[in-house]
Amino acid sequence: MNPPAAAGLVVDDPDVAAELLRRGGLVAIPTETVYGLAADASRPDAVARIFEVKGRPRGHPLIVHLPSADRLADWAARVPRSARILAEACWPGPLTLLVERAAHVDDVVTGGRMTVGIRVPAHPLTARVLAQVPALAAPSANRFGKVSPTTADHVLADLGSILQPGRDAILDGGACPVGVESTIVDCTVEPPQILRPGGISTEDVSRLLRGRVAAASGPSRTSGMLASHYAPDRPVELVETAADLERRRADLVGAGRTVEVLDGVDDLVVYARELYAWLRAADRRAPDVILARLPPPDGLGHAIRDRLMKAAASPSDPSRAR
Ligand code: TXA
Numbered sequence: 001m002n003p004p005a006a007a008g009l010v011v012d013d014p015d016v017a018a019e020l021l022r023r024g025g026l027v028a029i030p031t032e033t034v035y036g037l038a039a040d041a042s043r044p045d046a047v048a049r050i051f052e053v054k055g056r057p058r059g060h061p062l063i064v065h066l067p068s069a070d071r072l073a074d075w076a077a078r079v080p081r082s083a084r085i086l087a088e089a090c091w092p093g094p095l096t097l098l099v100e101r102a103a104h105v106d107d108v109v110t111g112g113r114m115t116v117g118i119r120v121p122a123h124p125l126t127a128r129v130l131a132q133v134p135a136l137a138a139p140s141a142n143r144f145g146k147v148s149p150t151t152a153d154h155v156l157a158d159l160g161s162i163l164q165p166g167r168d169a170i171l172d173g174g175a176c177p178v179g180v181e182s183t184i185v186d187c188t189v190e191p192p193q194i195l196r197p198g199g200i201s202t203e204d205v206s207r208l209l210r211g212r213v214a215a216a217s218g219p220s221r222t223s224g225m226l227a228s229h230y231a232p233d234r235p236v237e238l239v240e241t242a243a244d245l246e247r248r249r250a251d252l253v254g255a256g257r258t259v260e261v262l263d264g265v266d267d268l269v270v271y272a273r274e275l276y277a278w279l280r281a282a283d284r285r286a287p288d289v290i291l292a293r294l295p296p297p298d299g300l301g302h303a304i305r306d307r308l309m310k311a312a313a314s315p316s317d318p319s320r321a322r
């Protein structure tokens with residue numbers, strides 16, 4: 001196996017990716033949801049670098065990605081029935097389960113918490129990496145608070161100048177088919193709570209748990225629950241209906257503002273899949289306003305609404321204030 005060419009971070013060979021991870025490097029991995037920035041979860045030194053590269057505050061826990069559901073018990077102090085049911089039904093797939101952590105799980109992974117987030121991603125290339133490095137700690141492969149990446153090019157644009165060729169890599173597995181992050185279910189409480197809506201619908205989680213599931217309560221426990229997250233540089237404004245969209249666009253254009261419109265409500269699978277690519281493309285054109293239409297809050301619409309509301313919540317760039 002040869003390390004990637006010095007000039008190139010992007011590789012397509014999972015064996016190259018696995019070798020870099022074994023040596024303590026970072027590899028951006030494709031998953032069905034978004035690209036993750038992975039380190040070998042058993043190497044605290046490597047995991048610590050994820051926070052530096054992302055600009056992510058320590059204390060924000062990372063999801064541990066495993067090759068199969070039967071490995072869950074190795075990372076959990078105990079596996080509640082709800083977690084077993086959801087893992088069996090949904091893995092590999094866009095679902096993260098919070099469980100009490102096993103004693104060996106390092107503080108750097110969990111942000112010092114007694115719980116750990118676990119998921120089995122569904123992507124053939126990453127499955128081949130996980131066959132060689134059996135636990136990968138990985139957050140989304142974007143700078144903290146910004147829009148998540150759904151292609152290798154997005155990762156390159158965000159982290160290309162920070163990752164080190166020969167030490168780190170971006171494993172190109174094409175565009176992510178789901179496009180929004182995993183649903184996070186806290187199985188350490190009864191009834192389990194949905195902390196972040198995502199690729200598995202709230203309705204499906206509820207059906208699998210026979211209705212024994214609650215919305216998140218208490219203080220914000222995930223960074224995805226912060227009011228502002230997933231944010232482009234340009235301001236995002238939200239509308240509910242097609243008529244509101246047309247009215248608001250006409251007002252803005254009439255006032256001499258430039259506008260980029262996002263409206264995928266007719267097909268939520270496509271809206272979720274393309275959401276982050278559209279936000280990034282809109283941002284690049286630097287309009288005065290990105291005007292986005294919210295889908296109804298059912299099925300995938302729940303996750304899309306959540307991301308759009310957080311993208312709109314507050315300016316991350318002070319030059320946006322106007
Ligand atoms: O689809 C996904 O979940 C993607 C792919 C790469 O797997 N990952 C992802 O990771 O979205 P990240 O770090 O960007 O978002 C995970 C969220 C964060 O808000 C984190 O705070 C929360 O999950 N989280 C992880 N472990 C946790 C724990 N033990 N307790 C509370 N929240 C946790």
Ligand code: MG
Pocket residue numbers: 139140148
């Ligand atoms: Mg993230």
